[in-house]
Amino acid sequence: MQASQTSHRSIVAIVLALVTYGSLYPLAISLEAGNADTWARFFSAWGGQDSLGDLVGNIALFVPLGFFAATGVAPERRAPQFIAILFWGVLFAFVLQVLQIYIPARDAALIDVVWNAVGLGLGLALASAAFTTRWLGRIADQPLPMATLLVAALWGAAELVPLVPSIDLQLIKDSLKPLLLEPQWSLLDSLAAAVGIGVLGQALVRILGERMSLAWLLLAALLVLAAKPFILIVELDLSTVIGFGLGCLAWAVLLRVDGRARALILLVGLVFVLTARSLEPFQLTHGTNPMGWIPFAEVLEGSMLINSRALATNLFFYTAILWLVQQRGGSLRAASLMLALWVTLLEIAQVFLVGRTPSITEPIWVILVAVTLSRLTDTARPIDGQHRPAARPINEQRAFASQPIDAHASASSTPLKARPWRQVLIQFAVTAALGAIPLWLLVRLPGVPYNLRELLHGDSHPLAAWVFVLALLWIGAGAAWMAHQINQSRWPILRIPFSAFAAAMVSLLLLSLSVTQESILDIAGSNNLHWFVTNRDIWGEQARVLFLALGPDLVAIVERPVRFAALFGPLFIMLALAQTAWLQHQEQQDPGRAIAARVAWLALNALPWLLLCKAIAFDWSSTDNLNELIARQGLFGINGDYYLYALVAVVAVNAVLVAQARSRRTAFIALLASLMVVPIAWWLLNQALADQVQKYGLTFSGIQFLLGPDRSDLLSEQALLARWVVVQTAAVMVFALGLRLATPLFGPVVSSEKPTPAHVQSPVRAQSQAHAETTFTARLTLQQLDFLEQVAKQLELDFQSAIRRVVDVALNEYSEATLVERLSRPTLYQTDDPGQRLIEQMIDLREDQAQRIRALAAQAGISASRTMRRTVRLFMEDITGNA
Structure with missing residues (x-):
């Protein structure tokens, strides 16, 4: 298998996943929907199209699948492979329609399979055309610059999507009205059009060379302007015309600039336009806009024609930004992460802006674009004017490849290189998917505690379950990373709080994407610091004046992550300390007093931060759950929160033992330890939680609230113990799995101690x-x-x-x-x-x-x-x- 074929298959896998998700959204399966009448309508009705947008959506959905499936095919095998792709593609479309029968929100119809087949055929035709366009300045033995062609295609899509032509006099009048009858000019729209023209020019330089780029750019701009009046829902306005003109003039000037500087100018322009468009109309709303937590929901709901146009524009911006970073020699991985973070911040800002609908989908598109670009070839001449070495002759390549590899x-000589980041991330994604299936089924079982049943976003959406399992795995993985940081630090008392806070923030992000805000507030507590400072003067008059000036929203931005880190930080710290003890055992020949002394020293460094976390999470808590459920003055006069920390420490040690069980002997030790820990953990849990809690006219124990189905239906002691064994075993296994998956990345390292003789x-x-x-x-x-x-x-x-x-x-x-x-x-x-x-x-x-x-x-x-x-x-x- 050639590397190029592998790359195209990876892209096909991504497209298949997106098509499956888009076809089966919202994934609310009901077996009762597949009755005899539904099947009869499915096979007899050939209408099924509610609007032109649905027709276009069914065609456009399969065009990328056909294109990328075909571009990995060798030209000499094109005919049989294209027939096979068409057959399996139509069968895939038919299976999706059958599954839609069991989703009440979808309207399954055989006509959709026909339109999917049309889209698949269009993709194959485009791929076939790409095979025959070697005249685009390319040498016969070099691949096409697919990434550059993708950028150019997305520019055209952003301007002309939904690509539904119509020769209708009224349509032409409506399209030209913003230009001729009601001309309005927007600086931002003109700038966006000009920057888009510049990016197209940069792509033409990569394909055709600088000498021909300006002429082809003018031709492309004129053709697009001429085509706009004949495309549905596409208007030709004054801002676009001015922007295209300015873009062409600017490109004539930019051709005199060095290629790398030109790419930087375009990159800055793209980021500026993306930011400004995301923050329009620059007006704060009186309340807050709800965040859309279901990925791709805004694309799959409403008008498909309008949605496809907005999607094409966003994809062009994301692809062009990452592509220009690549042309300047930057890291695609780092750039994609930075862009995803910036887009996430822009979506969060839209929560407070008038008329915006923030969504979690946009940063996901950035990651998918980055993965696609990493799989595409782009071997055109570099933008700095240098030429790559010519491709090595095939016979020399074979001779070079046939040399024995030592x-x-x-x-690999290190854990990081033995299992690269990409492989480990794939393992995390697959493991989370396997764990999400039983979780998704569990929350739908009768008798499940209501706090678990109402935990996940979107009525326990499968994607929410997947992200939630990722959050659970991150607890172990974050502890492995934290142990690596602590083991390398000369000042662990400073490294421990910062690494624990960072690990907790990743958990907060993942939980915010998967768990309802009510569930997070029930555990971490609400933001009440501003009220106590301004109404109770707990920090004095100066703090009161400062907090009144800052306002509750700004204080909440700091208070929320601090409270969450105080609650979750001890779990990361104790897991990290247990992992550090194992690392020390692996690095030292004599694992006796030296290791014990080192771990004790690290625990002493962690102690003040654990006490601070206890004070914030329990002593200064702002949720009734922690105030009422934790036992006060328990056995030996010790508060329940100390027993709770002891329980966390026991579970952490157990998880590390299970994670590092790599032989029969260590597996037996881990199994024996797990059995011994169960009664210890059960006793600690009983000491940590209150025996009697009186609320809403009911009396129940803290364990009943935690493990029971609700406050009124109380379970027996044996039933509660059985449920706790399941919960504890699941927690240990999930933490251990996260540790085990991440250990190759953050495994045994040399600590900062004095070198061993x-x-x-x-x-x-x-x-x-x-x-x-x-x-x-x-x-x-x-x-x-x-x-x-x-x-x-x-x-x-x-x-x-x-x-x-x-x-x-x-x-x-x-x-x-x-x-x-x-x-x-x-x-x-x-x-x-x-x-x-x-x-x-x-x-x-x-x-x-x-x-x-x-x-x-x-x-x-x-x-x-x-x-x-x-x-x-x-x-x-x-x-x-x-x-």
Whole structure:
């Protein structure tokens, strides 16, 4: 399987998931809906279309599926593969329609399958056209710049969607009315149109070159302006005409600017327009707008024609921003995360703006766009004017790929590289999906506690269940990350609170996306600090004046995360301390007093923060649940919150033991510990919660409230114990699973303690030092990094393995004397020019390769970084024939 095929299959998987979700939304399945009458209507009725928007939506939904499924097909196998894609695509559409029969909110009809097939055929036709358009400035043996073509296509879609033409005199009049009869000009709309024209020009440069870009840009602008009056719901207004004109004039000027600077100007313009459009009309509402927590709901509800136009515009902005970052040599992963965070902040701001409908969907679109771009090729000429090396001949590629790979070269030497971030994230997503299924079924069972039944968003929507399971897994994963941070810190008393707060904020974000705000407030409490400071003067007159000036909303922005972190922080801290003890055990040869002393020292550093969390969450709580349920003056005169912390510590130790059970012996120890912990945890729970709570005329215990179905139907002691065993076992397993999945990323590391003497050095520490000797930072050019990534894709290797392969070939090609002579002649290497941008890259070589690179550096009188850079250059010159 070629890397390009793998990339296209990943995109097809994303498209299939989106099509399935869009077709089965809102996922409210009812078996009673599939009666005989419904089936009869499904097979007999061929109308089924409520509006033109539904027809267009059914066609457009399958166009991307056909296109991306076909673009991964080799040209010589196009005909049979296209037939297979069409067959399976139509069968897929039919299955979706059958499933819609059991969703009362959907209207299943066989005619929809026909329109889906039309969309699939259009996608195949577009892909076929893409195969035959090699005249777009491309060399025959190089792939099309798919990412650039996607940006250009999205620009056209943003201007002309829904792409439903009609030759209707009244339609033309209505489309031209904003331009001729009621001309209105908007600076922001004109700026958006001009920036869009600039992005299209940048794409044309990548496809056709700078010389032809301006002429084709003018032609594209004129064609789009001429087509707008003939497209449904698309208007031709004065702002668009002025914006297109200004954009073309600006592009003529920008062609004189360096490519990287031009990309930066467009990038700033896109971000500015996106931000300004998101904050229109810049007026605060008197109340707050509800946040849409169901993903993609605003796309699937209302007018499909209008929704598709808004979606195309947003997708163009997100894709163009990330694409321009890539062209400037930036990290797609970092840029996508930053853009997703910025879009999330803009959606939160819309809660307080007039006429806006904030939604959680937009940052999800950003992530999906980033994943798609990471799978698409974009091998057109770089924007800085440099040319990539020509593609290596096929026979040389095969010879290069056939060279044996050393076991140490392909195997990872660290946990992070053994299981990359991408693989671990996929494992988390799949695990959460598997856990969401039983949770989704559980909340619908009779006798389930009402507080669990009403926990999730959207009447326990499946996506809400998935995110909620992610939040539970994050507790273990966040503790693994926190343990890694603590174990590396010289000042754990400072690292513990900051890392615990950060981990709690991730939990708050995930819970806010999956759990109702009422459920969060029931546990964490409401925001009452402003009231106490301004009405009770608990912090004095100066604080009262300050809080009156700030207002309750601004105080709540700080109070809410602090209260939540105080409630959840101890769980992360105790799990992290238990994980740290295990890390110390793995790193030390003698796991006796030294480990105990280290863990005790860390616990002492955590103690003041645990006491602060207790004071905020329990002593200064603002929810009746914590005030009434926690026992006051329990056994030995100790308050119940201390017993609750002891319960959390016991569960944390149990979870770490289960997570690190990797042999029969450790699994037996973990099982034995889990059995012993059950009665201890049950006793601690009884001591932590009040025996009698009187509320709403009822009397019940704290355990009844926590585990019972409601306050009136009380369960027996045996039933409560059985439920607690299930809850405790589930918590331990979920925390352990999160720890286990994240441990390869945040596994055993060398702490900041004094180095162990060589004669007692542990194998893990010795391996870490050996790894440090083979790892160094090299400064490579953007051209070299891009080339190495292409090599990695062609050979289906990770980046570090590709570098090792390149070093092997380059160093074995010449004798030692020749290598020293060539590496010491800087005039041969344009990569050393100050004008070239160099990017720091961590290089992880084999031990023999690292020793030879350092030896060559010493003989040539240059640094190891420069030696590495020139070695890569040698390899590039050799295979491109430019030596």
